[in-house]
Amino acid sequence: MKKHNRRYKDSVFVDFFSEDRTAKANFLALYNALHGTDYQSTAILKNIRLKQVLYMSFANDVSYLVDNKIIVLAEHQSTINPNMPIRCLEYIARLYEQFYKSKEKYSRKQLAIPTPEFYVFYNGKEPYRGDSLLKLSDSFTQTHDEYALELSVKVVNINYDKTNEILKLCKPLKQYSLFVDAVRRNIAVDKEHGFEKAIKECIQNDILREYLQRKSKEVLNMLIGEYDYDTDIAVQREESFDMGRLEGSLQAKLETARLMKQANCEIPFIAKMTGLTQAEVESICNG
Structure with a gap:
């Protein structure tokens, strides 16, 4: 596989829904699909993304303020991380810090804060049921009927499937899902040139055509960065498993x-x- 000197810390997912010139329009279509709304103007969106929090050195999150809600999206191309609620808790705390001055928190007047919503879009290879919830309380050491603190993350499977409802409702997300499918198929056959072939295939088949024609080199670098990151994580997990196995043997x-x-x-x-x-x-x- 070709190595590029520049390492992109953002993923194609983040660029397509948060950074690119068409990102707001793409996100608005996704928001409408998630909430059953029909907003047309991107003027209602404010990009409030925090850099390098959810994934530290590899930021893979999208955050917008819209309709008095904070929408936080993250993409997983590997197995679902059950600790996402904890990571999202850290994330939203940092976001709220940006909204208010320190003195306002000590005021007698109750602050009005935007309602947070958290989503993980899963397009990994392992089978995963449609929609599910990850809850912060699942990590608590003691269980109670009511929790003083709760945070839920909705997991949405976005692997391409003609019956997938969210893909029917959101064209940009469907196009992105088809793009990921093309990348996965091509890299499995040709690790050296798979990314380039996937980009060409998508352009020919009118999948993210305008975006890929305009940013093919950047997308290629982002894909390589994502691949390297996923490989690093896989190696770390394998090393951790091996170490645990060795310790158990000893x-x-x-x-x-x-x-x-x-x-x-x-x-x-x-x-x-x-x-x-x-x-x-x-x-x-x-x-």
């Missing part, structure tokens, strides 16, 4: 050695049978 060996010592086995024999060093076995015996 603990099993140590427990076996302890039991063998209790059975009056000789230290050299214990070391030979468990694969531990004699020093490790002796430390167990002396512990």
Whole structure:
């Protein structure tokens, strides 16, 4: 796969719905689809996106103030992260800090704050049911009938499917879903040139044509950045799994050695049978 000198920290998803010159129109169509509204003017939208919060070094979020609501969107192309409610809580707290001066929070007058809504758009490879909710209370150590603090994140599967209702209602999202599908198919066949082929295929098939014709180089770099990020995360998860497996194996060996010592086995024999060093076995015996 080709490497580019410039690393884009935004994804195609973020650019298409938050940064590009057509982003507000794309987001408005999505907002209408989510809420059953028919707004026509993007003047009602205010982009209030925070940089590099949800994903730290790789920002993959979209935030708008619209209709007295704060809409926060995030895209997941891998497995759904169950900690999204916690991350969204941190995110909305930082957003609210921008709305009011510190002194206003101590006023006797109750502040009126925009209502937050959180969405995760999932287009990963693993099967995932349609719509579901991730709740902050799912992480609480104790359960109660009522919670003093709750935050819900709606997960929406946007993988291309002719029966997917949200894709029927929002053309920009449908086009984006088709684009992701094309990228996935082409990169699976040709890792070296898959991104370029996907872009050409979409332009030929009138999928995000104007956007891709205008920004093909930027999109290519963003795709490479996304691919590198996903690869890094996968490696980290695999390393974490391997480390946990190694630690578990060591603990099993140590427990076996302890039991063998209790059975009056000789230290050299214990070391030979468990694969531990004699020093490790002796430390167990002396512990």
